[in-house]
Amino acid sequence: MSSAAAYFCIAAVITAIFATVIPAQAADPRGRASTEIAERMKTSREGYERLLAAYEEQLKIQIAEYARRKKLYQDGELAEVYVRMAVRDVVRTRTNITEIQRWILEDDLALTEAVARTAPPLGKGGYEDSALLVRYNGQTAWSVSDAGKIESFFLARFGRALPVSARGQTAAHDRMGFDHHNAMDVALYPDSEEGRAVMQYLKQSGIPFIAFRGKIAGSATGAHIHIGKPSLRLASPR
Ligand SMILES: [Zn+2]
Known part of the structure; x- marks a missing residue:
């Protein structure tokens, strides 16, 4: 060509x-x-x-x-x-x-x-570990501005930066009308050593999360840990 x-x-x-x-x-x-x-x-x-x-x-x-x-x-x-x-x-x-x-x-x-x-909502403090995801409805009022504590924990533990793939809203969330302003995605497999350590830290701190095992939608790259409340609410269309 x-x-x-x-x-x-x-x-x-x-x-x-x-x-x-x-x-x-x-x-x-x-x-x-x-x-x-x-x-x-x-x-x-x-x-x-x-x-x-x-x-x-x-x-x-x-x-x-x-x-x-x-x-x-x-x-x-x-x-x-x-x-x-x-x-x-x-x-x-x-x-x-x-x-x-x-x-x-x-x-x-x-x-x-x-x-x-499509997953039914969890009760307060509820925890679920299924084939597709791990989720925890922690009651700490976490916001994306508190991300530094999780990042410090990860750096101290593993000697590298937390692999943040989305901090707040991204263009992809805009396209779908999802409110992701107060959430952060971390590119870690929930079943990896690092993924398990992050989930344990979040649970101990009462911070809500959903960890996706990447089997949804047939996409292996979809595996990640979403920190914060689920971004279920549809934002105002832009
Ligand atoms: Zn997310």
Whole structure:
């Protein structure tokens, strides 16, 4: 595929994504069944995956072009500025790829939480450990501004930063009309040593959480620990 053809391919994919996502965003999400939200998320995810594939194709072409120009420059047949331009193109495409990969991860996490809406609410102080999730309805009034204590605990215990994947509201939560302002997602498998330690800390501190084992929606990347009350309430549509 030529560079121009790759460009038009990406433009077509972007147009297709907006055609599917924008009408869904404009509609009032209140009162919709979670299955409909899940369908909408799947649609946007497929769009992202098509876009990702198009960018990866473009990256291959740009890397080849960089190598070609570098050779010409080394042979004294091309000015260095053209090599730098090729490097800039590669960097830009790699940045775009990283961003789309982040969107896909955010969607996976948000979709996992959307599907969990079907679970009946837990009583005060209630605890449940099922095949799909572990959840605890702690009664400490936790807010996202208290995240530092959990982060300090994790750093002291494991010598690395807590892998926070969503601090408060993300674009994926906006798209689904979920209020995630006062919650934090941590990219840890509940059944890992680190995941178990975090859950134990939260329970001892009375902090509510839902730990997803990632078996919901057939997505292994959906595994994470949601800290704070469940983000079940649908926020005002934007
Ligand atoms: Zn969450």
